[in-house]
Amino acid sequence: xxxxxxxxxxxxxxxxxxxxxxxxxxxxxxxxxxxxxxxxxxxxxxxxxxxxxxxxxxxxxxxxxxxxxxxxxxxxxxxxxxxxxxxxxxxxxxxxxxx
Amino acid sequence: xxxxxxxxxxxxxxxxxxxxxxxxxxxxxxxxxxxxxxxxxxxxxxxxxxxxxxxxxxxxxxxxxxxxxxxxxxxxxxxxxxxxxxxxxxxxxxxxxxx
DNA sequence: CTATATACTCTGAAAAACAGAGTTACCTTA
DNA sequence: TAAGGTAACTCTGTTTTTCAGAGTATATAG
Numbered sequence: 001x002x003x004x005x006x007x008x009x010x011x012x013x014x015x016x017x018x019x020x021x022x023x024x025x026x027x028x029x030x031x032x033x034x035x036x037x038x039x040x041x042x043x044x045x046x047x048x049x050x051x052x053x054x055x056x057x058x059x060x061x062x063x064x065x066x067x068x069x070x071x072x073x074x075x076x077x078x079x080x081x082x083x084x085x086x087x088x089x090x091x092x093x094x095x096x097x098x099x
Numbered sequence: 100x101x102x103x104x105x106x107x108x109x110x111x112x113x114x115x116x117x118x119x120x121x122x123x124x125x126x127x128x129x130x131x132x133x134x135x136x137x138x139x140x141x142x143x144x145x146x147x148x149x150x151x152x153x154x155x156x157x158x159x160x161x162x163x164x165x166x167x168x169x170x171x172x173x174x175x176x177x178x179x180x181x182x183x184x185x186x187x188x189x190x191x192x193x194x195x196x197x198x
Numbered sequence: 199c200t201a202t203a204t205a206c207t208c209t210g211a212a213a214a215a216c217a218g219a220g221t222t223a224c225c226t227t228a
Numbered sequence: 229t230a231a232g233g234t235a236a237c238t239c240t241g242t243t244t245t246t247c248a249g250a251g252t253a254t255a256t257a258g
Contacts, residue, residue: 006139006140006141007119007120007123007124007139007140009116009120010116010119010120012116015114015115015116015119016114016115016214016215017108017109017111017114018215018216020106020109020114020195021106021108021109021195024106024195024196025106028197033235033236034235034236034237035235035236038236040105040106041105041106042105043216043217044216044217044218045217045218045236045237045238046215046216046217046218046219046238046239046240047215047216047217048237049236049237049238049239050214050215050216051215053238054214072236073235073236073237074236074237090196090198093192093196094198096119096120096123097123097189097192098127099189099193099198115245115246117246117247132205133204133205133206134204134205134206137205142247142248143247143248143249144205144206144207144248144249145207145208145209145246145247145248145249145250146246146247146248147206148206148207148208149245149246149247150246150247152207153245171205172204172205172206173205173206
């Protein structure tokens with residue numbers, strides 16, 4: 001029998017207001033910078049930083065540092081595990097919410 | 100133009116692993132008890148209690164106390180504002196995730 | 199009567215979220 | 229060319245949230 005009345009657990013790394021938006025943004029956009037994300041989400045630097053750190057530490061997001069003439073800039077994108085986790089997360093939501 | 104690159108904010112009362120599951124469960128079931136919820140979600144008493152308290156305090160969930168011969172039992176259900184908020188939350192997710 | 203179970207509530211610890219100040223380096227513009 | 233502004237982060241500390249487990253009241257089984 002299918003466990004229809006036990007809603008599946010949701011990945012806490014992705015199921016959080018700021019991080020879900022980051023993941024969705026990245027899934028749609030592919031690659032982004034700190035500044036672009038900050039503008040899109042309208043949150044403080046510190047807040048964005050701590051969420052990005054967590055996502056990078058977990059391996060869901062990859063940073064590509066581009067060394068140029070100035071300060072190296074970071075480009076963020078979903079890693080393959082991140083993409084997979086995001087897909088699973090969305091599927092879990094769909095099931096749970098009957099979408 | 101539509102603000103397509105600024106993912107909408109998600110109601111923090113609903114966008115939390117345990118509470119999303121509570122809301123989804125209630126939306127599907129209509130009314131439930133503490134024990135049933137505890138069994139369905141597999142979380143500790145204290146944890147469930149604190150989330151229920153928050154949901155009740157916010158007005159998203161209504162408690163109906165049934166006085167019987169013994170200890171009065173509580174039946175929980177989504178209030179009308181709760182149902183509305185949940186609908187809006189689901190809609191926001193759909194938009195954000197492109198569902 | 200004792201043990202067990204349900205239905206909660208309370209308390210406190212641990213973790214998460216967040217803001218703002220600080221750092222480095224470029225890029226104006228006066 | 230020096231001062232001011234800004235982008236891109238990082239660091240630190242406070243507040244808020246999450247969570248587990250112990251505690252309380254009542255009922256029921258043996």
